[in-house]
Amino acid sequence: MVEIIKKIKEMQKRAESFRRMGKRIGLVPTMGFLHEGHLSLIRNIRNDCDVLVVSIFVNPTQFGPGEDFKEYPRDFERDKKLINENGGDIIFAPDTEEIYGKNYLTFVKVRELSEIMCGRSRPTHFEGVTTIVAKLFNIVKPHIAIFGQKDAQQAVIIKKMVNDLNFDVEIKISPIVREKSGIAMSSRNTYLNNNEKEQALALYKSLLIAREEISKGERKSEGIKEKMKNCFEKYPDVKLEYIEIRDFDTLKDLNHLKGNVLIAVAAKIGCARLIDNIIVNV
Numbered sequence: 001m002v003e004i005i006k007k008i009k010e011m012q013k014r015a016e017s018f019r020r021m022g023k024r025i026g027l028v029p030t031m032g033f034l035h036e037g038h039l040s041l042i043r044n045i046r047n048d049c050d051v052l053v054v055s056i057f058v059n060p061t062q063f064g065p066g067e068d069f070k071e072y073p074r075d076f077e078r079d080k081k082l083i084n085e086n087g088g089d090i091i092f093a094p095d096t097e098e099i100y101g102k103n104y105l106t107f108v109k110v111r112e113l114s115e116i117m118c119g120r121s122r123p124t125h126f127e128g129v130t131t132i133v134a135k136l137f138n139i140v141k142p143h144i145a146i147f148g149q150k151d152a153q154q155a156v157i158i159k160k161m162v163n164d165l166n167f168d169v170e171i172k173i174s175p176i177v178r179e180k181s182g183i184a185m186s187s188r189n190t191y192l193n194n195n196e197k198e199q200a201l202a203l204y205k206s207l208l209i210a211r212e213e214i215s216k217g218e219r220k221s222e223g224i225k226e227k228m229k230n231c232f233e234k235y236p237d238v239k240l241e242y243i244e245i246r247d248f249d250t251l252k253d254l255n256h257l258k259g260n261v262l263i264a265v266a267a268k269i270g271c272a273r274l275i276d277n278i279i280v281n282v
Protein backbone atom coordinates (compact mmCIF):
# COMPACT_ATOMS: atom_id res chain seq x y z
CA MET A 1 0.00 0.00 0.00
CA VAL A 2 1.25 3.45 -0.91
CA GLU A 3 2.63 5.43 2.03
CA ILE A 4 1.66 9.05 2.70
CA ILE A 5 4.13 11.63 3.98
CA LYS A 6 3.03 15.18 4.76
CA LYS A 7 6.02 16.64 6.56
CA ILE A 8 9.23 17.91 4.93
CA LYS A 9 11.55 16.63 7.68
CA GLU A 10 10.08 13.13 7.50
CA MET A 11 10.37 13.04 3.69
CA GLN A 12 13.99 14.22 3.88
CA LYS A 13 14.85 11.62 6.50
CA ARG A 14 13.29 8.83 4.43
CA ALA A 15 15.01 10.07 1.26
CA GLU A 16 18.36 10.14 3.05
CA SER A 17 17.93 6.59 4.30
CA PHE A 18 16.92 5.32 0.83
CA ARG A 19 20.05 6.95 -0.55
CA ARG A 20 22.23 5.33 2.13
CA MET A 21 20.75 1.94 1.17
CA GLY A 22 21.81 2.64 -2.42
CA LYS A 23 18.24 2.96 -3.65
CA ARG A 24 17.45 5.17 -6.63
CA ILE A 25 14.64 7.67 -5.97
CA GLY A 26 12.26 8.77 -8.74
CA LEU A 27 9.95 11.79 -8.44
CA VAL A 28 6.73 12.63 -10.28
CA PRO A 29 5.66 16.17 -9.29
CA THR A 30 1.92 16.83 -9.73
CA MET A 31 -0.86 19.10 -8.55
CA GLY A 32 -3.15 16.10 -8.10
CA PHE A 33 -6.56 15.35 -9.63
CA LEU A 34 -4.76 12.73 -11.64
CA HIS A 35 -5.64 11.59 -15.15
CA GLU A 36 -4.04 9.18 -17.64
CA GLY A 37 -1.36 11.79 -18.46
CA HIS A 38 -0.10 11.79 -14.87
CA LEU A 39 -0.40 8.01 -14.65
CA SER A 40 1.71 7.60 -17.79
CA LEU A 41 4.48 9.59 -16.04
CA ILE A 42 4.29 7.19 -13.08
CA ARG A 43 4.49 4.16 -15.38
CA ASN A 44 7.27 5.69 -17.51
CA ILE A 45 9.57 6.32 -14.54
CA ARG A 46 8.79 3.11 -12.62
CA ASN A 47 11.64 1.12 -14.17
CA ASP A 48 14.14 3.96 -13.71
CA CYS A 49 13.98 3.92 -9.92
CA ASP A 50 13.67 1.72 -6.82
CA VAL A 51 11.50 4.11 -4.81
CA LEU A 52 8.85 6.11 -6.64
CA VAL A 53 7.60 9.28 -4.96
CA VAL A 54 4.58 11.13 -6.38
CA SER A 55 4.12 14.62 -4.96
CA ILE A 56 0.69 16.22 -4.79
CA PHE A 57 0.73 19.94 -4.07
CA VAL A 58 -1.44 22.64 -5.61
CA ASN A 59 1.28 25.26 -5.63
CA PRO A 60 -0.12 28.74 -4.92
CA THR A 61 2.96 30.61 -6.17
CA GLN A 62 2.47 29.41 -9.75
CA PHE A 63 -1.04 30.88 -9.94
CA GLY A 64 -1.39 34.59 -10.73
CA PRO A 65 -3.93 36.93 -9.17
CA GLY A 66 -7.40 36.10 -10.49
CA GLU A 67 -6.31 32.64 -11.69
CA ASP A 68 -7.94 29.37 -10.63
CA PHE A 69 -5.98 28.42 -7.49
CA LYS A 70 -9.15 28.17 -5.37
CA GLU A 71 -11.22 26.37 -8.03
CA TYR A 72 -8.43 23.97 -9.06
CA PRO A 73 -9.94 20.46 -8.75
CA ARG A 74 -8.79 18.31 -5.84
CA ASP A 75 -9.60 14.68 -4.87
CA PHE A 76 -6.94 13.16 -2.64
CA GLU A 77 -8.67 9.80 -2.02
CA ARG A 78 -9.07 9.15 -5.74
CA ASP A 79 -5.45 10.18 -6.41
CA LYS A 80 -4.23 7.86 -3.65
CA LYS A 81 -6.06 4.90 -5.18
CA LEU A 82 -4.70 5.64 -8.68
CA ILE A 83 -1.12 6.09 -7.47
CA ASN A 84 -1.36 2.84 -5.54
CA GLU A 85 -2.71 0.95 -8.58
CA ASN A 86 -0.01 2.38 -10.85
CA GLY A 87 2.98 1.50 -8.70
CA GLY A 88 3.77 4.57 -6.61
CA ASP A 89 5.52 3.88 -3.28
CA ILE A 90 5.16 7.21 -1.49
CA ILE A 91 2.84 10.19 -1.86
CA PHE A 92 4.40 13.41 -0.62
CA ALA A 93 1.44 15.67 0.09
CA PRO A 94 2.36 18.67 2.22
CA ASP A 95 -0.01 21.55 2.93
CA THR A 96 0.71 25.15 1.91
CA GLU A 97 1.82 26.14 5.41
CA GLU A 98 4.36 23.29 5.45
CA ILE A 99 5.88 24.40 2.14
CA TYR A 100 5.80 28.19 2.43
CA GLY A 101 5.25 28.82 6.16
CA LYS A 102 5.16 32.45 7.21
CA ASN A 103 7.25 35.15 5.58
CA TYR A 104 8.53 33.03 2.67
CA LEU A 105 11.05 35.11 0.67
CA THR A 106 13.15 32.94 -1.66
CA PHE A 107 12.37 32.35 -5.35
CA VAL A 108 14.17 30.69 -8.23
CA LYS A 109 13.76 32.34 -11.61
CA VAL A 110 15.04 31.23 -14.98
CA ARG A 111 15.32 34.53 -16.84
CA GLU A 112 14.23 35.07 -20.45
CA LEU A 113 12.72 31.59 -20.89
CA SER A 114 10.11 32.42 -18.22
CA GLU A 115 9.11 35.62 -19.95
CA ILE A 116 8.15 34.31 -23.41
CA MET A 117 5.17 32.22 -24.58
CA CYS A 118 2.98 31.43 -21.53
CA GLY A 119 5.13 33.83 -19.49
CA ARG A 120 3.65 36.79 -21.36
CA SER A 121 0.15 36.27 -19.98
CA ARG A 122 1.36 34.57 -16.77
CA PRO A 123 4.37 36.69 -15.72
CA THR A 124 4.98 35.01 -12.34
CA HIS A 125 3.93 31.48 -13.28
CA PHE A 126 7.28 29.93 -14.10
CA GLU A 127 9.13 31.31 -11.10
CA GLY A 128 6.43 29.63 -9.00
CA VAL A 129 7.10 26.40 -10.88
CA THR A 130 10.90 26.52 -10.64
CA THR A 131 10.72 27.46 -6.97
CA ILE A 132 8.47 24.54 -6.02
CA VAL A 133 10.44 22.08 -8.18
CA ALA A 134 13.73 23.24 -6.59
CA LYS A 135 12.17 22.80 -3.14
CA LEU A 136 10.86 19.32 -4.06
CA PHE A 137 14.34 18.33 -5.26
CA ASN A 138 15.75 19.36 -1.86
CA ILE A 139 13.00 17.54 0.03
CA VAL A 140 12.58 14.30 -1.97
CA LYS A 141 16.25 14.14 -3.10
CA PRO A 142 15.40 12.30 -6.34
CA HIS A 143 17.98 10.80 -8.69
CA ILE A 144 15.49 11.20 -11.54
CA ALA A 145 12.32 13.26 -12.04
CA ILE A 146 9.81 13.09 -14.87
CA PHE A 147 7.80 15.89 -16.49
CA GLY A 148 5.23 15.89 -19.32
CA GLN A 149 5.84 17.27 -22.79
CA LYS A 150 2.31 18.68 -22.40
CA ASP A 151 3.96 21.56 -20.52
CA ALA A 152 6.84 21.83 -22.96
CA GLN A 153 8.01 25.30 -21.93
CA GLN A 154 8.01 24.18 -18.29
CA ALA A 155 10.13 21.15 -19.21
CA VAL A 156 12.72 23.30 -21.01
CA ILE A 157 12.82 25.78 -18.10
CA ILE A 158 13.29 23.01 -15.53
CA LYS A 159 16.11 21.47 -17.57
CA LYS A 160 17.77 24.90 -17.71
CA MET A 161 17.39 25.37 -13.95
CA VAL A 162 18.87 21.92 -13.29
CA ASN A 163 21.81 22.73 -15.54
CA ASP A 164 22.40 26.28 -14.25
CA LEU A 165 22.06 25.39 -10.55
CA ASN A 166 23.86 22.02 -10.85
CA PHE A 167 21.06 19.93 -9.40
CA ASP A 168 22.21 16.32 -9.48
CA VAL A 169 18.91 15.09 -10.93
CA GLU A 170 18.22 13.44 -14.26
CA ILE A 171 15.22 14.94 -16.07
CA LYS A 172 13.01 12.72 -18.20
CA ILE A 173 10.32 14.08 -20.54
CA SER A 174 7.23 11.99 -21.22
CA PRO A 175 4.96 12.19 -24.31
CA ILE A 176 1.52 13.86 -24.29
CA VAL A 177 -1.44 11.62 -23.48
CA ARG A 178 -4.60 12.61 -25.35
CA GLU A 179 -8.30 11.90 -25.01
CA LYS A 180 -9.90 9.81 -27.79
CA SER A 181 -10.99 13.04 -29.50
CA GLY A 182 -7.37 14.21 -29.66
CA ILE A 183 -7.43 16.94 -27.00
CA ALA A 184 -4.54 16.80 -24.55
CA MET A 185 -5.55 15.48 -21.15
CA SER A 186 -5.53 18.15 -18.47
CA SER A 187 -6.98 18.54 -14.99
CA ARG A 188 -8.42 21.80 -16.33
CA ASN A 189 -10.54 19.93 -18.93
CA THR A 190 -13.05 19.47 -16.08
CA TYR A 191 -13.87 23.18 -16.53
CA LEU A 192 -15.19 22.48 -20.06
CA ASN A 193 -18.79 21.66 -20.94
CA ASN A 194 -19.51 19.40 -23.95
CA ASN A 195 -19.66 22.26 -26.44
CA GLU A 196 -16.44 23.72 -25.10
CA LYS A 197 -14.77 20.29 -25.32
CA GLU A 198 -15.59 20.23 -29.03
CA GLN A 199 -14.26 23.75 -29.43
CA ALA A 200 -11.12 22.73 -27.55
CA LEU A 201 -10.29 20.43 -30.48
CA ALA A 202 -9.15 23.57 -32.32
CA LEU A 203 -5.77 23.40 -30.59
CA TYR A 204 -4.99 19.83 -31.65
CA LYS A 205 -6.49 20.29 -35.13
CA SER A 206 -4.21 23.30 -35.72
CA LEU A 207 -1.21 21.21 -34.67
CA LEU A 208 -2.22 18.44 -37.09
CA ILE A 209 -2.37 21.05 -39.85
CA ALA A 210 1.14 22.17 -38.92
CA ARG A 211 2.38 18.58 -39.10
CA GLU A 212 0.75 18.11 -42.48
CA GLU A 213 2.26 21.32 -43.88
CA ILE A 214 5.70 20.20 -42.68
CA SER A 215 5.27 16.78 -44.26
CA LYS A 216 4.39 18.54 -47.53
CA GLY A 217 7.75 20.33 -47.31
CA GLU A 218 6.85 23.71 -45.77
CA ARG A 219 9.77 25.00 -43.69
CA LYS A 220 8.82 28.65 -43.14
CA SER A 221 7.28 29.38 -39.74
CA GLU A 222 5.12 32.21 -41.10
CA GLY A 223 3.44 29.94 -43.64
CA ILE A 224 2.68 27.30 -41.02
CA LYS A 225 1.39 29.84 -38.48
CA GLU A 226 -0.91 31.36 -41.10
CA LYS A 227 -2.50 27.96 -41.87
CA MET A 228 -2.87 27.25 -38.15
CA LYS A 229 -4.55 30.62 -37.54
CA ASN A 230 -7.05 29.87 -40.31
CA CYS A 231 -8.00 26.69 -38.50
CA PHE A 232 -8.99 28.68 -35.40
CA GLU A 233 -11.44 30.75 -37.46
CA LYS A 234 -13.75 27.73 -37.53
CA TYR A 235 -13.93 27.80 -33.72
CA PRO A 236 -15.50 31.13 -32.72
CA ASP A 237 -15.58 30.39 -28.97
CA VAL A 238 -11.83 29.85 -28.86
CA LYS A 239 -9.71 32.89 -28.02
CA LEU A 240 -6.28 32.17 -29.44
CA GLU A 241 -3.48 33.48 -27.22
CA TYR A 242 -0.43 32.39 -29.21
CA ILE A 243 1.01 30.13 -31.85
CA GLU A 244 4.77 29.71 -31.40
CA ILE A 245 7.38 27.82 -33.39
CA ARG A 246 10.61 27.46 -31.43
CA ASP A 247 13.63 25.27 -30.94
CA PHE A 248 12.69 22.65 -28.34
CA ASP A 249 16.08 22.73 -26.57
CA THR A 250 16.59 26.50 -26.33
CA LEU A 251 13.12 27.98 -27.00
CA LYS A 252 14.73 30.24 -29.61
CA ASP A 253 12.18 31.61 -32.07
CA LEU A 254 12.55 29.93 -35.46
CA ASN A 255 11.82 31.55 -38.80
CA HIS A 256 12.95 28.43 -40.58
CA LEU A 257 12.24 24.99 -39.16
CA LYS A 258 15.36 23.00 -38.32
CA GLY A 259 16.23 20.38 -35.70
CA ASN A 260 13.90 19.59 -32.81
CA VAL A 261 11.02 21.98 -33.41
CA LEU A 262 8.36 22.82 -30.82
CA ILE A 263 5.05 24.01 -32.21
CA ALA A 264 2.95 25.30 -29.32
CA VAL A 265 -0.48 26.87 -28.96
CA ALA A 266 -2.38 28.47 -26.08
CA ALA A 267 -6.03 29.51 -26.08
CA LYS A 268 -8.89 30.36 -23.78
CA ILE A 269 -12.25 28.61 -23.95
CA GLY A 270 -14.81 29.79 -21.45
CA CYS A 271 -12.94 30.08 -18.17
CA ALA A 272 -10.32 27.47 -19.12
CA ARG A 273 -6.89 28.35 -20.49
CA LEU A 274 -5.56 25.42 -22.49
CA ILE A 275 -2.16 24.67 -24.02
CA ASP A 276 -0.99 22.00 -26.43
CA ASN A 277 2.01 21.26 -28.63
CA ILE A 278 3.81 18.87 -30.92
CA ILE A 279 7.52 18.33 -31.41
CA VAL A 280 8.67 17.68 -34.94
CA ASN A 281 12.14 16.61 -35.96
CA VAL A 282 12.96 18.43 -39.18
Ligand code: AMP
Binding pocket: 029, 030, 031, 032, 036, 037, 038, 040, 041, 146, 147, 148, 149, 150, 151, 174, 175, 176, 177, 178, 184, 185, 186, 187
Ligand atom coordinates in the same frame (compact mmCIF):
# COMPACT_ATOMS: atom_id res chain seq x y z
P1 AMP B 1 0.06 19.11 -13.25
O1 AMP B 1 -0.60 18.27 -12.21
O2 AMP B 1 -0.88 19.71 -14.24
O3 AMP B 1 1.02 20.11 -12.65
O4 AMP B 1 0.96 18.12 -14.11
C1 AMP B 1 1.92 17.30 -13.50
C2 AMP B 1 2.78 16.68 -14.57
O5 AMP B 1 1.96 15.91 -15.46
C3 AMP B 1 3.50 17.72 -15.44
O6 AMP B 1 4.83 17.28 -15.67
C4 AMP B 1 2.69 17.74 -16.69
O7 AMP B 1 3.42 18.13 -17.84
C5 AMP B 1 2.24 16.29 -16.80
N1 AMP B 1 1.04 16.17 -17.65
C6 AMP B 1 -0.12 16.86 -17.53
N2 AMP B 1 -0.97 16.52 -18.51
C7 AMP B 1 -0.34 15.60 -19.28
C8 AMP B 1 -0.69 14.86 -20.46
N3 AMP B 1 -1.87 15.01 -21.06
N4 AMP B 1 0.20 14.00 -20.96
C9 AMP B 1 1.43 13.84 -20.36
N5 AMP B 1 1.82 14.49 -19.25
C10 AMP B 1 0.95 15.37 -18.71
